[in-house]
Amino acid sequence: MSLRKIPSSGRNRVRLMVLAERLKHLRESRSMSQEQLAELLGVESRQIVSNIETGQRKVSAEELVRFTAIFGVGLDYFTNPYLLAGKGLFSWRQTGVDPMRLDAFEAKAGQWIGAYRSWCDQLGQNAYTLQKELRLTRGSSFEDAVAAGEAVAEELNLGDVPANRLMAAAEEDLGAIVLMADTEAGISGAACRLPEMNAIIINRNEPPSRRHYDLAHEIFHLLTWEAMPPEYIDGSNPKNKRVEQLAEKFASGLLMPSYVMERYYGKVRYDDDRFIDWVNESASELRVSSVAFLWRLVNNQEVPQGFAKEVAATDWLAFNGGRLKDTSPPALFSLKYLSVLAQVLNKALISERRVSVLLDVSLDELDGTFQQHGIESPLVL
Numbered sequence: 001m002s003l004r005k006i007p008s009s010g011r012n013r014v015r016l017m018v019l020a021e022r023l024k025h026l027r028e029s030r031s032m033s034q035e036q037l038a039e040l041l042g043v044e045s046r047q048i049v050s051n052i053e054t055g056q057r058k059v060s061a062e063e064l065v066r067f068t069a070i071f072g073v074g075l076d077y078f079t080n081p082y083l084l085a086g087k088g089l090f091s092w093r094q095t096g097v098d099p100m101r102l103d104a105f106e107a108k109a110g111q112w113i114g115a116y117r118s119w120c121d122q123l124g125q126n127a128y129t130l131q132k133e134l135r136l137t138r139g140s141s142f143e144d145a146v147a148a149g150e151a152v153a154e155e156l157n158l159g160d161v162p163a164n165r166l167m168a169a170a171e172e173d174l175g176a177i178v179l180m181a182d183t184e185a186g187i188s189g190a191a192c193r194l195p196e197m198n199a200i201i202i203n204r205n206e207p208p209s210r211r212h213y214d215l216a217h218e219i220f221h222l223l224t225w226e227a228m229p230p231e232y233i234d235g236s237n238p239k240n241k242r243v244e245q246l247a248e249k250f251a252s253g254l255l256m257p258s259y260v261m262e263r264y265y266g267k268v269r270y271d272d273d274r275f276i277d278w279v280n281e282s283a284s285e286l287r288v289s290s291v292a293f294l295w296r297l298v299n300n301q302e303v304p305q306g307f308a309k310e311v312a313a314t315d316w317l318a319f320n321g322g323r324l325k326d327t328s329p330p331a332l333f334s335l336k337y338l339s340v341l342a343q344v345l346n347k348a349l350i351s352e353r354r355v356s357v358l359l360d361v362s363l364d365e366l367d368g369t370f371q372q373h374g375i376e377s378p379l380v381l
Contacts, residue, residue: 088199092187111358123340135148136224162257189202189203200222265302335374
């Protein structure tokens, strides 16, 4: 399918709407009326402000500079199309990350997401998706959450090893973009909710079992955002503990649905000398942690809870018995993301150097990333 290049008039319209959205966001976030802004701007009526905010009127260079002074923001706030500028809601899984470092990484990751949305607009593609939801609430039982995870696994046709296809299914069937990233130390991942699309960020340097669990966990948040909005930092509010517990149960059902676990039930008894090795091997087959696999056995009454607690307190299950300790990280970002980026580079809609700065990778690294995803590199090195 051929993609049309948006004419300059179309790109100008996109820039005009970006400015309009951000101006309205700033004004409303400061509890300022259109009349008050009109007075500060030095125009004759609120209708002029209204026309700017709806994209019906262009803004002069002098007015743009005045807006930066009125709201105390840089010119980049209005001119950089990649900034989310208040539109993205994040929920982070992190441990002990300094707030300033988290803010800085969120700003960087937010531009990755904003860039994808902007690139799709430039290509004439639709980045917007229908927001799918699960019928779960805070009052739902843990059994309900597990059943919901299993139902999603079946609906997405995740197969015998759900973890293997989960990322592709999140992008292809749920309409999210999943970005494997080199995050700040202590950040496992995040869900990002925009009015028109969803995104997930995963620390690609963590063990596969942790990455898959985090991805399943963030999918839960995206599918239940309206009914159970997650905290900005997962687990930071004790009152929201129930939501996190439901997310854990959902992830368990999604990655280890009953139709998969049935082939493991009754295979090796917990009092068998081979049990620990079997747990580590079986969990590795499913690309989940041995601890998560063990507790799935407990929930099905295959293993006593007390025994499971004793085993989980040892190092016997660490890195699935060492099987997942030295695994290579997946390629940066995702096939979906890099495919769109390749198109904008081929059409010269963005420079290679700007992409390098935006994604914080060298051109050689970016060239290798295209190759890892099986995409012909558009870079001229």
